[in-house]
Each structure stands twice: as structure tokens, then as C-alpha cells.
Amino acid sequence: xxxxxxxxxxxxxxxxxxxxxxxxxxxxxxxxxxxxxxxxxxxxxxxxxxxxxxxxxxxxxxxxxxxxxxxxxxxxxxxxxxxxxxxxxxxxxxxxxxxxxxxxxxxxxxxxxxxxxxxxxxxxxxxxxxxxxxxxxxxxxxxxxxxxxxxxxxxxxxxxxxxxxxxxxxxxxxxxxxxxxxxxxxxxxxxxxxxxxxxxxxxxxxxxxxxxxxxxxxxxxxxxxxxxxxxxxxxxxxxxxxxxxxxxxxxxxxxxxxxxxxxxxxxxxxxxxxxxxxxxxxxxxxxxxxxxxxxxxxxxxxxxxxxxxxxxxxxxxxxxxxxxxxxxxxxxxxxxxxxxxxxxxxxxxxxxxxxxxxxxxxxxxxxxxxxxxxxxxxxxxxxxxxxxxxxxxxxxxxxxxxxxxxxxxxxxxxxxxxxx
Amino acid sequence: xxxxxxxxxxxxxxxxxxxxxxxxxxxxxxxxxxxxxxxxxxxxxxxxxxxxxxxxxxxxxxxxxxxxxxxxxxxxxxxxxxxxxxxxxxxxxxxxxxxxxxxxxxxxxxxxxxxxxxxxxxxxxxxxxxxxxxxxxxxxxxxxxxxxxxxxxxxxxxxxxxxxxxxxxxxxx
Numbered sequence: 028x029x030x031x032x033x034x035x036x037x038x039x040x041x042x043x044x045x046x047x048x049x050x051x052x053x054x055x056x057x058x059x060x061x062x063x064x065x066x067x068x069x070x071x072x073x074x075x076x077x078x079x080x081x082x083x084x085x086x087x088x089x090x091x092x093x094x095x096x097x098x099x100x101x102x103x104x105x106x107x108x109x110x111x112x113x114x115x116x117x118x119x120x121x122x123x124x125x126x127x128x129x130x131x132x133x134x135x136x137x138x139x140x141x142x143x144x145x146x147x148x149x150x151x152x153x154x155x156x157x158x159x160x161x162x163x164x165x166x167x168x169x170x171x172x173x174x175x176x177x178x179x180x181x182x183x184x185x186x187x188x189x190x191x192x193x194x195x196x197x198x199x200x201x202x203x204x205x206x207x208x209x210x211x212x213x214x215x216x217x218x219x220x221x222x223x224x225x226x227x228x229x230x231x232x233x234x235x236x237x238x239x240x241x242x243x244x245x246x247x248x249x250x251x252x253x254x255x256x257x258x259x260x261x262x263x264x265x266x267x268x269x270x271x272x273x274x275x276x277x278x279x280x281x282x283x284x285x286x287x288x289x290x291x292x293x294x295x296x297x298x299x300x301x302x303x304x305x306x307x308x309x310x311x312x313x314x315x316x317x318x319x320x321x322x323x324x325x326x327x328x329x330x331x332x333x334x335x336x337x338x339x340x341x342x343x344x345x346x347x348x349x350x351x352x353x354x355x356x357x358x359x360x361x362x363x364x365x366x367x368x369x370x371x372x373x374x375x376x377x378x379x380x381x382x383x384x385x386x387x388x389x390x391x392x393x394x395x396x397x398x399x400x401x402x403x404x405x406x407x408x409x410x411x412x413x414x415x416x417x418x419x420x421x422x423x424x425x426x427x428x429x430x431x432x433x434x435x436x437x438x439x440x441x442x443x444x445x446x447x
Numbered sequence: 448x449x450x451x452x453x454x455x456x457x458x459x460x461x462x463x464x465x466x467x468x469x470x471x472x473x474x475x476x477x478x479x480x481x482x483x484x485x486x487x488x489x490x491x492x493x494x495x496x497x498x499x500x501x502x503x504x505x506x507x508x509x510x511x512x513x514x515x516x517x518x519x520x521x522x523x524x525x526x527x528x529x530x531x532x533x534x535x536x537x538x539x540x541x542x543x544x545x546x547x548x549x550x551x552x553x554x555x556x557x558x559x560x561x562x563x564x565x566x567x568x569x570x571x572x573x574x575x576x577x578x579x580x581x582x583x584x585x586x587x588x589x590x591x592x593x594x595x596x597x598x599x600x601x602x603x604x605x606x607x608x609x610x611x612x613x614x615x616x617x618x619x620x
Contacts, residue, residue, distance in 0.1 A: 031613050032581060038562035039582040043478040046488050053469055057462070060500035102567040 054390065144249030154245035154254050157181045182222075182254055195222060198252060203227070203278045204269055205252075219267065219282060220256035228272045230255045232265040232282070242267075263275040326381060326406055326417055380443055388430035388438045391416045394427050403428075466605035468512055469496055475583070476520050483524040484567060484580045488533060495519035517554045521579075525571055534588035565615035572596075580605050 049055070095436040144156040159181050178196040198205055204220035219232075223244070230242035242257025259265055380393070384405055389404040403418025420426060428441040473492060480488035495516045506512060566574055572594070579590045580601075587598045594601065 031609060031616075034559075034562055034616075035566070035609070035612060036581045038566070039482060039558035039578060042563050043482055043582060044489045046474075046478045046481040047475050048474050049489060052473060052489060052493060053466065056469065056496045057500065059493060060497035374488065 097275075099419075110409045138214060144251075145247040147245045147247035147250070149241045149245040152181070152184055152243065152245065153186045154257075156250060157183055179252060184254065195252075198222060198224065206267065206280055212292055217260070217265075217282075218256065218258045218378055220254070222252040223255055223269060223278075225250065225253055226271050227255070227269045229251055229270045231268045231270075232257045233268055235264040235284075311436060326415055337411040380419075380426075381415060384430070386415040387432045388416070389433045390431045391418050392429045392431075393418045393420045393426045393443075394429055395420060461500065464509060464512065465500050466497060468516070472513060472516070476516060478582065479517070479578065480520050480524050482582055483521065483575055484528055484571075485524045486527065491523045491527060494523055503530075514589070514592050518595065521575055522595075525575075528571065529559055532538050546590055561616060562612070565612050568615065569608055570609055573604050573611065576601055576604035577608045577612070 032062050034414075141158045142155060142209065143158045146153050146155040157180075180195050195205075204221060204223045204227070206219060217286055221306045223230075225246055228244055228246070230244055232242060234240065238260075240259040241255060242253045242255055244253050246253035255269075255401060257267065262284055265282045266383055268276055269278040269280075271277050274380040294394075346399055380403075384391075389405060391405060393401040393403060395401075401418060401420040405416050407414040416430070418428065426443045428443060430438045430440070432438050473496070476492040477488045480491040485491045486501060498519055499512060499516045503512065509521045510543060516569060516598075570575065575594055576590060579585045579593055585593065588607075590601045591598045596604075
């Protein structure tokens with residue numbers, strides 16, 4: 028073992044010791060395994076993300092198709108647990124082969140579909156349509172009853188190493204948009220996909236926190252319908268807005284969080300003990316104050332789960348301490364997303380101030396009465412509902428916080444009174 | 448809970464077996480995911496065990512379970528980092544999600560911090576090989592199984608990774 032190898036081993040050991048585990052990890056794991064197993068019936072983890080994103084295309088708003096698309100992807104004829112399965116297996120139908128030919132897919136799987144459209148690539152995803160022999164599918168509606176539907180259309184989409192062939196049925200008379208069930212991946216993002224009439228050229232997810240996420244729409248020659256998909260932060264309500272080429276809103280679909288029929292909906296509205304490791308989606312900041320003390324802070328937003336009565340908007344939460352010492356402050360405070368409200372607490376020998384950032388601010392500086400300046404941090408995280416700011420400085424009389432935008436112009440100032 | 452095994456007896460046996468493995472190895476796999484650069488190591492480890500639960504019945508033998516879940520952690524972490532890279536490209540103003548945390552910087556000794564920083568700069572495959580070799584102490588064959596590459600490639604990845612680490616640490620002085 029060389030000196031370098033010893034150093035690497037020591038560093039890895041020290042770093043590994045920082046990762047902690049949750050006491051309810053097993054319960055979470057089994058819940059996750061059960062949920063996914065019922066949902067996807069898949070034994071192909073490499074393509075799980077693909078299926079997460081695109082398989083719901085086959086599902087209308089209140090309807091869930093489970094087995095058919097999965098069986099096509101897996102090429103195994105389906106899964107083993109009780110499920111909704113094709114109710115008829117016509118020779119050459121979906122049950123016996125794939126309607127789409129994907130790179131890397133076994134050549135032994137017969138391609139039964141006839142391509143009827145151009146192949147259109149949008150945001151790295153190539154989409155095309157195939158016509159297949161009539162096939163019937165068992166479809167479970169929102170009441171849990173299985174109904175039979177028939178279609179001869181299949182949507183093919185391929186990206187990178189994988190793809191999916193999904194049976195779909197036509198839009199109903201006057202129906203502009205068809206949306207699948209929202210799907211999640213690694214508990215951090217939600218994907219929704221579906222079909223739309225050809226006049227729709229764009230889709231956005233307008234989130235409850237005011238952010239707008241641009242989705243993708245694929246349409247081309249021979250397409251009976253446009254295919255769309257959008258991915259956004261999990262744990263927040265969204266409105267899917269569909270527009271035409273002129274920018275006019277054609278259709279809006281609400282995607283509430285939690286979904287009305289979701290098991291995530293808590294049965295009782297009660298507060299549980301606040302646990303920052305579970306309830307808080309945080310990021311970490313280190314600030315070095317004037318006397319050299321290192322102060323670290325976890326700051327972020329509470330996750331809008333059962334800890335929030337009536338699914339209240341996320342609130343700021345933070346854990347703060349000095350380096351090498353246990354946390355000296357753990358707390359959360361109500362700060363509705365989108366508001367710019369300050370909060371002050373004293374952490375000897377510093378004051379630390381934090382809040383939700385004003386929309387256009389990219390930097391924050393604390394200017395003390397004697398002219399001393401301390402630069403704070405704007406903290407953003409994919410999972411945050413809004414950026415937050417935090418700045419620390421030695422205990423002094425009072426400070427003025429100056430927020431600037433990317434061009435350096437002052438956006439807003441806040442005066443922070445002296446700590447009591 | 449529902450497990451996709453062939454029989455009810457298989458379900459019970461699978462859950463018991465995976466629970467045992469979970470109790471013994473979960474913290475280690477969380478740390479493995481963390482050392483490989485996952486932004487949420489617990490999420491990765493839980494997902495790996497959830498997949499093991501679902502496919503336990505199709506494993507060749509029970510002894511393959513650890514290798515399977517280890518390989519899954521490596522793959523999921525790699526995919527997750529790739530995903531985050533894309534997310535960052537689309538939202539360049541966003542702070543990197545897997546940036547070195549302030550707490551790490553404060554608590555790790557300076558020299559160790561340099562090593563970890565140099566390790567983080569290595570290509571994903573080399574980083575995986577180094578972590579599996581020097582933290583988990585796996586053999587070349589075990590590393591090959593976890594990474595899905597040949598033993599010879601493992602040897603070269605470790606060797607090149609160490610060389611790059613040595614060079615980076617030397618340049619940092």
C-alpha cells in the first residue's frame with residue numbers, strides 16, 4: 028500500500044462517516060418496491076425511467092393502462108402479478124411483438140407495426156406513429172372497473188439507449204388533449220405526458236410557486252396527434268397549459284399535488300413532530316464571519332407532506348451551527364412562498380438573517396453601520412420552491428441588506444434592527 | 448407490500464432475505480452512493496434495494512444479491528449524476544446540486560478534503576473503481592461485477608485514477 032493509497036483510503040473513510048441513514052429506511056424501501064411493482068410490473072430497471080416518462084401516454088385522464096405497454100417493452104409477454112392485461116391476443120397483435128423497432132432491441136422480437144408517420148426528434152426524443160392490427164386492452168377506470176378498449180394506433184418514442192412503444196386510442200370527439208397519469212422518478216420529479224390535437228404546438232407546466240417549466244411537443248407529417256411531455260418538480264401543484272402556434276391558450280389541465288386519488292393524501296390533518304431530516308428539503312451553506320468562525324447552515328423548504336396542516340405552502344426551515352459543534356439552532360418559520368420576509372436570530376458571535384429571495388436578486392450583502400460589508404449567499408436548489416438568501420455578520424447594532432440583480436443594480440434593501 | 452415473485456412463499460422468503468441484507472449492508476451502500484457523488488445517497492440505496500425486492504426471485508442465487516444491489520447503486524448514481532448534469536445545462540444559473548457541501552469542507556481535515564476534491568474531479572468510472580477498491584476493499588473481480596466491466600479494465604481504471612489523483616494532489620501543493 029503506497030502513501031497515496033493510504034491517503035485515499037483515509038479520506039474515503041472520513042468522508043463516508045458523514046453519510047447518515049434514516050431510521051425508517053426499510054419501510055420506505057418496501058413501500059417503494061410495492062408501489063413500483065404494482066405500477067409498472069417491470070423487470071427492466073434500465074428502462075424504468077423511460078417507462079416512467081412515456082408509458083402513461085396510453086392512459087387517459089381517469090384511466091390507467093398498466094400491462095400492455097410494459098409487455099411490449101419487456102418483450103416477455105407481460106408480468107406475473109394480478110394486473111390489467113390485454114383481453115385478446117390476436118396473432119401479430121401487441122401481445123406477440125413490438126410495434127416499434129428500437130436500437131438495441133432484440134431482433135427476435137417481431138416488428139408488427141407499419142410506420143405511418145415521419146420520425147420527428149424533439150429535445151432528444153424521436154417520435155413516430157405506427158399502425159398495428161386491432162388489439163383490445165383491459166383498462167381500469169377510476170372506479171376500479173376493467174373495461175375493454177380497442178385501438179390500432181401505437182406511439183413509438185426512442186431516446187438514447189431505450190424506447191417505448193405505447194398503444195393509444197384516439198382522442199374523443201371534441202377532445203383536445205389526453206393526459207396520462209403523473210409519474211415520479213427517484214422521488215424528485217414528476218413527469219406527465221399525453222396526446223394532443225395537431226394545432227397545439229407548446230405545453231408548459233405552470234407551477235404553484237410561479238415558475239413555468241417548458242415541456243416538449245412532437246408533431247410531424249403523418250402524425251394523427253401530437254405527443255407531448257413535461258417534467259417538473261415533485262411535490263407541487265401545476266397547471267398544464269397548452270397553446271397553439273399563435274400563443275393562444277387552447278386548453279388547461281390541473282395537476283394538483285397530491286393527486287385527489289393518490290394514497291399520498293393524508294387521511295388526518297394533524298401535525299407530526301417536525302423532523303428536519305425528513306420534512307425539510309435543504310441545501311447547505313457555509314459562511315465565514317469576520318472573526319474567522321465557520322458557520323454552517325442547512326436552509327431550505329419544508330416538504331409539503333403530512334407535516335403541513337391542510338397542505339399549507341412550504342415554509343422556510345433551517346439548521347445552523349458552528350463548524351465542528353452540534354447544531355445550535357433548529358427551527359422552521361412560516362414564510363409563504365413568493366414573499367420576501369426576513370427573520371433574525373442570534374448565533375453568538377454572529378447574527379444570521381435569511382428569507383426568500385426577491386425574484387430578480389442574485390446577490391445579497393449586509394452593510395453594517397460602520398460601513399463593513401458581508402456578502403451573503405443566494406441558495407437555489409432544484410427542489411426548492413423559491414431561492415432563499417442568507418447572510419451572517421458579527422453582532423452589531425444594525426445592518427442594511429442590499430439585494431442586487433445580475434447587472435449589479437440594487438433591487439431592494441432591507442433594514443435589519445439590532446439583535447435583542 | 449407486494450413483491451413480484453412467483454409464489455407467495457417466494458415473496459415471504461425474498462422479503463426476509465432482502466431485509467437481512469438491508470440490515471447488514473444498507474449503511475454501507477448509502478455511503479457508497481455518497482462517495483460516488485450522489486446528491487441523495489439514501490434515495491439511491493433505497494431504490495437499489497427496492498429493485499432487488501422486485502427481482503429477487505430471478506437472481507441466480509442468493510449470494511448474487513449483494514453484487515446486484517452494489518451494481519445497481521453504481522448504475523443509479525451514474526445515471527443520477529448524468530441527469531443532474533443535463534439539468535444544470537438547462538438551468539445554468541442554478542447552483543450545482545452536488546457541489547461540495549460547506550459542512551464537508553468545514554469538518555474534513557484539509558488534506559482529506561483535497562483528496563476528496565481530486566476524487567470528485569475524476570471521470571465517473573475511475574472514481575467508481577477507486578471507491579470500490581479503496582473504501583470497500585473489493586477484489587478486482589468484485590469491482591468488475593459491480594461496474595459491469597472486465598477485470599483488466601478495472602486494473603487500468605484504478606491505476607489511471609490513482610495516477611490522476613497523485614498528479615492533482617501534487618499540483619495542489
